[in-house]
Structures are given as C-alpha cells and as structure tokens.
Amino acid sequence: MSDSTHNDPHDSSDHHESHGSIGLYVGIFAALCVLTTFSFLTYFPFWRENVPVGVSRVFMMAVSCTKAMLVIMFFMHLKWEASWKWVLTVPASFMSALLIFALVPDVGLRMRHASHQRMIHAAEVPAEADSAQTAAEDDHSGETHEHEHE
Amino acid sequence: MSDQGHAPDFDYQPALPISNGKTFMWLFLSTEIMFFAALIGTYIVLRFGAISWPSTHDVHLAEIYGAVNTFVLICSSVTIVLALEAAKKNNSPLAKGWMVLTLVLGTVFLGIKMVEYDAKFSHGLYPQHPHSGIYEKPDVYYAQAVRLRLSELKVELLAITDRTAEQDKQLTVIDDISRELVAPAEEQLRNHPDSPLGRKLLWKLADEIYPRASVHENPGGGHTSARHPNPGYLLGSQDSAGRRDRSPFLLTGGEGDAGAEAHDSSGHVSGLNDQHHPWLKLPIMIPGGNMWASTYFLLTGFHALHVVIGLIAFVILLMMTLGRANAGVIENVGLYWHFVDLVWIFLFPLLYLF
Numbered sequence: 469m470s471d472s473t474h475n476d477p478h479d480s481s482d483h484h485e486s487h488g489s490i491g492l493y494v495g496i497f498a499a500l501c502v503l504t505t506f507s508f509l510t511y512f513p514f515w516r517e518n519v520p521v522g523v524s525r526v527f528m529m530a531v532s533c534t535k536a537m538l539v540i541m542f543f544m545h546l547k548w549e550a551s552w553k554w555v556l557t558v559p560a561s562f563m564s565a566l567l568i569f570a571l572v573p574d575v576g577l578r579m580r581h582a583s584h585q586r587m588i589h590a591a592e593v594p595a596e597a598d599s600a601q602t603a604a605e606d607d608h609s610g611e612t613h614e615h616e617h618e
Numbered sequence: 619m620s621d622q623g624h625a626p627d628f629d630y631q632p633a634l635p636i637s638n639g640k641t642f643m644w645l646f647l648s649t650e651i652m653f654f655a656a657l658i659g660t661y662i663v664l665r666f667g668a669i670s671w672p673s674t675h676d677v678h679l680a681e682i683y684g685a686v687n688t689f690v691l692i693c694s695s696v697t698i699v700l701a702l703e704a705a706k707k708n709n710s711p712l713a714k715g716w717m718v719l720t721l722v723l724g725t726v727f728l729g730i731k732m733v734e735y736d737a738k739f740s741h742g743l744y745p746q747h748p749h750s751g752i753y754e755k756p757d758v759y760y761a762q763a764v765r766l767r768l769s770e771l772k773v774e775l776l777a778i779t780d781r782t783a784e785q786d787k788q789l790t791v792i793d794d795i796s797r798e799l800v801a802p803a804e805e806q807l808r809n810h811p812d813s814p815l816g817r818k819l820l821w822k823l824a825d826e827i828y829p830r831a832s833v834h835e836n837p838g839g840g841h842t843s844a845r846h847p848n849p850g851y852l853l854g855s856q857d858s859a860g861r862r863d864r865s866p867f868l869l870t871g872g873e874g875d876a877g878a879e880a881h882d883s884s885g886h887v888s889g890l891n892d893q894h895h896p897w898l899k900l901p902i903m904i905p906g907g908n909m910w911a912s913t914y915f916l917l918t919g920f921h922a923l924h925v926v927i928g929l930i931a932f933v934i935l936l937m938m939t940l941g942r943a944n945a946g947v948i949e950n951v952g953l954y955w956h957f958v959d960l961v962w963i964f965l966f967p968l969l970y971l972f
Contacts, residue, residue, distance in 0.1 A: 490703065497696045504688050507967050511681045528967040535963045543699050543956045545949075552634040556641075560648030564655030571663045578667030586669055 496542045507531045643950040661913045670905035675831030678737045684970035691959045694723035698952045705945045713940035721932040745911040752907040756820035763901040799823045824903035829887040924958045
C-alpha cells in the first residue's frame, strides 16, 4: 500500500489536489478567528448595553453560520466536490430543518404563555403588595404563590 | 470493474464517484447532523420556553473558556487539513507532525472542558440529584434541605471526640447559619404563613448561600432573563454591604473576610458555600438551574464524547504511514473532526453567549 503509484480511479484525493493551497487554509483560519472574535464581542458590557439582546443573538447565529459554511466549503472540501455532495447534504439539512420546525410550535406556544402548572413550579420573588391576599386565596393548594401573568 | 473478456459497453458506475469510505463517512455525518440538530433544537425549545433560565455567571460558566476552546478547535481543524495536504504530497513525517499537533489540540480542548466541568461540580452543579444541590425556588422544601444538610454536618462533627480548632470553627459556622438564616425563615413561615416576610427571608437565605451573579452584577444587564429582571428585593429593602457586615458568622470563614462582597475573576459573588468551600455544600437555589444543568451537560457531554472518539482515531492514524496511500483515511477522519468543530461553532454562542 505504500506504493505511491497506486491510483484508485474512485479516490477523489487526486482531483482537488490543486484546490486547497496552504495560503488559502491560513486565510480561512484567520477569517474563522476574526469571526469568533466578533461573536465574543457580544460578551463585553459596551456591546450588551448598546445592542438589543435579540439583535446580538441573530448576529451570533449569523456569524456561526458563516463560520460553519467556511469550514464546510474549504476544510471539508465541499466547494470542490462533484455534484454528489448535494445527494448527501441536502436530505440531511432538510431533515434537520424539519426537526427544528417541528419544535417551533412548542417554542411559539411556550414562549408567550406559561401555564398555571408551570408558574407554580417557577421561582418568583415575593411581591410587596397584596401577597397576603393571594396567599390566603392560594392557601388551599398547600403552597403560596403569586401568578405573574404578563 | 473492467471485465474485458466479454465486455458489452457497460461502464460500471458506482453510486457516488467517491471512495466507499468517504461515502460512508458522509452518510454518517448526515446522521450526525440530524442528531445534533435535534439536540440543539431541543435545547432552544427548552431554553426559550423556560420561565426562568440562569445567566452564564449564575452557573459558573466563563465565556473566555468557551472562546479559547473555539480557537483551539479551529486551530486543530487547520492542522488536520495541513496533515492531509502533507500526506497527499507523500510527506509522511510532516503529516505525522501535523497529526500530533491535532491530537495535542484536541487534548487541550478536553483539558479545558475538564477545568470547566470541575468549576460546576465544585459548586454543586450537577444534572441530577443526589450530587446536584440545585433547587428551583426558595420554598419550605429548600429551607428544609438546608436545615437537613446543616444537621447532618453537625452530627458528623459532634461525633468526633477530639475536634481540632478548625472543626470547632466549622461547628460555630453551622450554628450561626442555623440561628441567623434558617431558623428565622422557618419560624416566620410557620407562625405567619400569610406574611410575605417569611418568603423574603427564604430569598435572603438562598442569596447568602449562593448569590447569583445576575442578581448582584450589572442591574438591568443583558444577561438576566427578560422574563425575570433583577428582583428589587435586595436592592430596595436591604443594603447588601451592610447586611453582610451584620452577619458575624461571615467573619469566621477562612478566606471570607475580604471576599464577602468581592467578585472573583469571572464575576461571581462569593457566598457561604464559597467561603466555607470544600465542606459546607449547602443546597443552592437557581431558578431554571436543573434544566440548565441537564441541557448543558448533555450537549457538551455528547460533544466531548465526539472529541474523545476523534482523539482515538488520531492515535490510530499515528500508527500508520501517513503517505499518499492513506490520504483517503486521513481525509475521512478529517471530515469527522471538522464536523466536531462545526458543532462547537454552534454550541459556543448558544451555551455561553446567549
């Protein structure tokens, strides 16, 4: 097997020998580092004070997706592969997206509304006013809680 | 493939124009994509559907470790690509060098992960009882758990006939906590169940034992859950510095004097569990903490498992000649390793920065 003239026609390693140069990999590496720094920026107070949480979350996910695409395209060589790459990646991505979308109703339902049952098991700060009232009302349930409906 | 004896003009077409090993690696990776997509999706549902979720500093997560680990994994992705390039040029020693570097970087990742896990474990943050000391809210059950832990410690100490000065000090600390924090809260709850004061005392008890960073640092900062902004019970009703000065038992702690209100390097506030570190281990109150621990350890655990498998593959590769003949194997292991890197690229912001 150490014979270097061995040449499997289905071994694609020869096909893209010319594609990935060391310089390119170093460039991708630098880009990944810069992007990581970008998402790490969100940690610092000046960012957190000036950028809404939602925006920085979308930003972080965008940065992550960019990084993921760089890794997939260049390090995993998908940029230079023949069209078989779609056969394997598209169904998998489709199934993953389906899994995520299947969870969306849960996310949508749960983010806007917390059921009575869940509020009972949530930690809450005791309210200053009318907690005595609420406590009296809730006494029969064995524990006392306010239910913060937003 | 070529059967020249009786060759009709059939050209054998493999299913995919790549080697079988690579085909199966990609098939495996597509199942892995779905596996991690499900895990991450579930995390997102649980996290954003949760009524409350601890901030990263509440649970001793230090962002810098995550960022460094991201960097380490990116470096290792580059080194394995360079190993593949060297192997394609039939330069086995160079390929081995890059492979060793990849192995080292993967080990560094796991080492940092271990340091991080240790920070959680030493603070009683486990995904499951009995190791886990996490309580979701400061209620009578929490106070009871604290009382039971204190009496357990006390019985242990009293059983020792020749106590050292250190152990006597520990007894004093236990008695002080029982007298100053637990007993008033429980008595108040028992005698005046309708008054909010009892539950205020419970919050105070929980806060003394495990002051959550989101409550104490940067009020209104982006790290606290939007649903539960900083409770005003500490800032309004009591001045926290004065409160700590009034507590005599805080002064008995070994390193507790200066650190009572001091933030340590990663922004954590020092509580009773920290001041009496190895032995006290009182139950702690973190709203949403159990769900956090489950998801965090599940996600990072599965990722770390993949890293371990990758390291084993590297060791096996290092026993081979990394010439052109084995470039296909290196490529497949590399694909797997890049995928591990890919997962971490998403886990880092989701777990550390969200």
